[in-house]
Amino acid sequence: MNDPISNNERAEVLAQALPYIKRYTGKTVVIKYGGSAMVNEKLKMQVMKDIVLSWLIGIKVVLIHGGGPEISDLMEKIGKTPLFIDGLRVTDKETVEIAQMALSGKVNKSLVNLIEVTGGKSVGLSGVDARLIEAEAKDEKLGFVGKIISIDTRVITDLLDNNYIPVISTIGCDKKGNIYNINADTAAAYIAGALGAERLIMMTDIAGILKDKNDPSSLIPEITVGEARTLRENGVIGGGMIPKVECCIQAIEQGVRNVVIMDGRVPHSILMELLTDEGAGTMVTGGKQV
Numbered sequence: 001m002n003d004p005i006s007n008n009e010r011a012e013v014l015a016q017a018l019p020y021i022k023r024y025t026g027k028t029v030v031i032k033y034g035g036s037a038m039v040n041e042k043l044k045m046q047v048m049k050d051i052v053l054s055w056l057i058g059i060k061v062v063l064i065h066g067g068g069p070e071i072s073d074l075m076e077k078i079g080k081t082p083l084f085i086d087g088l089r090v091t092d093k094e095t096v097e098i099a100q101m102a103l104s105g106k107v108n109k110s111l112v113n114l115i116e117v118t119g120g121k122s123v124g125l126s127g128v129d130a131r132l133i134e135a136e137a138k139d140e141k142l143g144f145v146g147k148i149i150s151i152d153t154r155v156i157t158d159l160l161d162n163n164y165i166p167v168i169s170t171i172g173c174d175k176k177g178n179i180y181n182i183n184a185d186t187a188a189a190y191i192a193g194a195l196g197a198e199r200l201i202m203m204t205d206i207a208g209i210l211k212d213k214n215d216p217s218s219l220i221p222e223i224t225v226g227e228a229r230t231l232r233e234n235g236v237i238g239g240g241m242i243p244k245v246e247c248c249i250q251a252i253e254q255g256v257r258n259v260v261i262m263d264g265r266v267p268h269s270i271l272m273e274l275l276t277d278e279g280a281g282t283m284v285t286g287g288k289q290v
Helices: 007-024 041-056 068-077 093-117 154-161 184-195 225-233 241-253 269-275
Strands: 028-033 060-065 122-126 133-137 146-151 165-169 171-173 179-181 199-204 222-224 258-263 282-285
Touching (some): 007 269, 028 041, 060 154, 093 171, 133 184
Antiparallel strands (some): 171 179, 258 282
């Protein structure tokens, strides 16, 4: 079958990407990936190709992942029923051990392996390694669900300086050695802020922030922190989008230049966001309110 794209067209696409490559070369971009965005192996491979290509053109990529479905699957395999309160997993001692196995073992190493076979150099970490994420219990009724106290980015910057892609599972610990499961969106916001990232990309299962949640064509391409707060107060931003938008605001207030919420199920959405005018999803910026 003949390639539908000619060599001239391919060269033109690359030439048009040059200004964006110049903009991001040497900059840090944090990508949050996981859960509903990791819907199949083919799509995961496309995401890893985007990440490796971004790394090859000089972007310092940090990949942070969740894996709620994998935790639930492993719990069910051993006969344990997942329980949630206000969208947060109730995490007893056995459940946090399961979460650590699923996230820091299965999910983390599978993503590292995909990056490596795609041509990248990657090292998998959890928040426990080098005490990257220090945490404490968020709420007694939730058990070992963590609230972030501090981020130590030294192990991340060491890896970036040595041209590796850090892949981080969001398991944290306290000074006594207790292990905590931490919301991946929240961890991504804190880590991106601590790194002073140029951009945080939040990969989800929706197109971005919508004026009408039932109308994908009502996507808001760009919004300020102040405008996002107004939409939340007016009920336009609701449900599961509220904590994601709060994480975006948190990241910007901690020093991230801008945050993008986008549909991680769309092929090559990372490259569309970084290397084209149109971008992908909704960009949240500080605007005049920060």
